[in-house]
Amino acid sequence: MTTPSAATVVAGLRATFATGRTRPLDWRLNQLAALRALLTEQSEAFQQALHTDLGKGPTEAYRTEIGFTVRELDHTVEHLKQWLEPKAAAVPAVFQPAEARVVREPLGVVLVIAPWNYPLQLALAPLVGALAAGNTVLVKPSELAPATSATMARLLPQYLDPEAVAVVEGAVPETTALLEQRFDHIFYTGNGAVGRIVMAAAAKHLTPVTLELGGKSPVIVDTDADLAVTAQRLVRGKFLNAGQTCVAPDYVLAVGDTAAELTAELATAVQEIYGDDPSADPEYGRIVNTRHFDRLTALLADGRTVTGGTHDRDARYLAPTVLADVSPEAPVMRAEIFGPILPVLPVPDLDAAIAFVNERDKPLALYAFTESDLTKQRLAEETSSGALVFGLPVSHLAVPELPFGGVGESGMGRYHGEYSIDTFSHTKAVLDKPLH
Numbered sequence: 001m002t003t004p005s006a007a008t009v010v011a012g013l014r015a016t017f018a019t020g021r022t023r024p025l026d027w028r029l030n031q032l033a034a035l036r037a038l039l040t041e042q043s044e045a046f047q048q049a050l051h052t053d054l055g056k057g058p059t060e061a062y063r064t065e066i067g068f069t070v071r072e073l074d075h076t077v078e079h080l081k082q083w084l085e086p087k088a089a090a091v092p093a094v095f096q097p098a099e100a101r102v103v104r105e106p107l108g109v110v111l112v113i114a115p116w117n118y119p120l121q122l123a124l125a126p127l128v129g130a131l132a133a134g135n136t137v138l139v140k141p142s143e144l145a146p147a148t149s150a151t152m153a154r155l156l157p158q159y160l161d162p163e164a165v166a167v168v169e170g171a172v173p174e175t176t177a178l179l180e181q182r183f184d185h186i187f188y189t190g191n192g193a194v195g196r197i198v199m200a201a202a203a204k205h206l207t208p209v210t211l212e213l214g215g216k217s218p219v220i221v222d223t224d225a226d227l228a229v230t231a232q233r234l235v236r237g238k239f240l241n242a243g244q245t246c247v248a249p250d251y252v253l254a255v256g257d258t259a260a261e262l263t264a265e266l267a268t269a270v271q272e273i274y275g276d277d278p279s280a281d282p283e284y285g286r287i288v289n290t291r292h293f294d295r296l297t298a299l300l301a302d303g304r305t306v307t308g309g310t311h312d313r314d315a316r317y318l319a320p321t322v323l324a325d326v327s328p329e330a331p332v333m334r335a336e337i338f339g340p341i342l343p344v345l346p347v348p349d350l351d352a353a354i355a356f357v358n359e360r361d362k363p364l365a366l367y368a369f370t371e372s373d374l375t376k377q378r379l380a381e382e383t384s385s386g387a388l389v390f391g392l393p394v395s396h397l398a399v400p401e402l403p404f405g406g407v408g409e410s411g412m413g414r415y416h417g418e419y420s421i422d423t424f425s426h427t428k429a430v431l432d433k434p435l436h
C-alpha cells in the first residue's frame, strides 16, 4: 500500500470535520473513552516502546507518560460538559432587549507535532484537548523516538475514529510536507529553531500556533532553605528521564554561602536515590542518541565534578552529575543542557540571582527554594517565566488546573485542562436582538 500524501490526509480530516460529526459532546466523550481504553489496554506496549527509545523504567514511563495522560483525560472528561456551556454576557442598556453569550466552537483540523523526550505524553495530551474541543487531528510523533512513534501509528487508528485522527510518521521531509498544508491550528512542542520554521509556515495560511519550547529553567536556592530537603527534590526533578525534561532544573544559583553545603547535599541525595551505581537502577534513563550523548559529555569539562561524570557511550549512559566552579560564560551555561548535568553557581545575594535570571531569556519555569514570603513575592513581581514554582520542581505540569506554557523564548500559548479547550477552540461572540 502506498503512503497517502500529506494533502490527501489533511483533505480526509477536513472532509470528516465538514460532516459535523466531531461536534456533539457524545462523539468527543466517546473518542476520549476510546483513547483511555488504548492507554490502559496497551500500557505494556507503550512501556516497552518507551524503554526501547529512552531506557525509561516501567514506573517512570507510567507515571510521566501513560498515567499522566490518563489523568489529563479524566480531568477533561469530568469537566468537559461544563466547560462547553455557553457563558451569558451582559448587554448594555442601549441594545436591550437582547441576549449575548460566549460559545466555544471547534477550529477544524489541528496538527500536533511532538518531540522525542516524552514522546507519548507530548503527542497525546494535546490530542486529548484537540478532540475534547471537537476537532479532527493529525499527530506527527518524533522520529527520534521511533519505537513510540511506530506504536502510536499502529494503535491509534485501531481505537480512535480513523477518519478523524491520523498519525503521520517521519522526519524533516515529512514534517515539511505537512507544514505546506493549511491547518486551523498547529501545536508544536520542541526547540525554538524549529518553532520559528513552524511559525513561518503557519503564517502563510494565517494559522494560529501554540509553541511549547524549552530553554534553561533556573533554580534559586536562598539562604533560609533547608538544603537537605532542597537537594532531594532537586535530584528527583533534575534526573527524571536522565535530565531530558523541558522543565528540568537547568542550573542552580546558590545564594550567599550555600553553594558548598548544597553541592554536598546534592551528592548525598544522588547516592540515596540512585545508589552507588545509577546505571544499575532500572528507573534511570538513557540519553536519546549518540549525538546528544557526545554533546553532553563535552560539557563535563566546564566545571569540577562533585558527583557523577561517569559515562558509557555504547549504552548512552551518563551518570547523574553535579558540577561546581562553573563560569557563567561556559558552554554548559549557554544553551539548555537537556541531560543529567546540574551546574551550581554561587551568587552573592537575591538581587544578584534575580539580575542573573532577568539578563537571560524568559524561562519555561523558574524554581526557588525559600521559606520567605517576601522572597516569594519579589520573585513573583520581579521576574517573568512560563511558571514560577516554589519547593517542588517539575510538578506544576501535573496540576491540571494550571496552564502549561512558556513566554518569550520559552514559547507562546498554553494548554492542559480547560486551557487546552481554549487553545483548540474559537471563542465566538453571539449577540441576539429580537426583531420585535
Ligand code: NAD
Pocket: 113, 114, 115, 116, 117, 118, 122, 140, 141, 142, 143, 144, 170, 171, 172, 175, 176, 189, 190, 191, 192, 194, 197, 211, 212, 213, 214, 215, 245, 246, 247, 336, 338, 364, 405, 406, 411
Ligand atoms: P525533536 O527533535 O523531536 O523535534 C520536535 C519535532 O519537530 C519532531 O516531531 C521533529 O520531527 C520536528 N522537526 C525537527 N526538525 C524539523 C524541521 N526542520 N522542520 C519541521 N519539523 C521539524 O525534539 P527537540 O526539538 O530536540 O525537543 C527538545 C526541545 O523541546 C527542548 O528544547 C525542550 O526543552 C523542548 N521541549 C519543550 C516542551 C514543552 O512542553 N514546552 C516539552 C518537551 C520538550
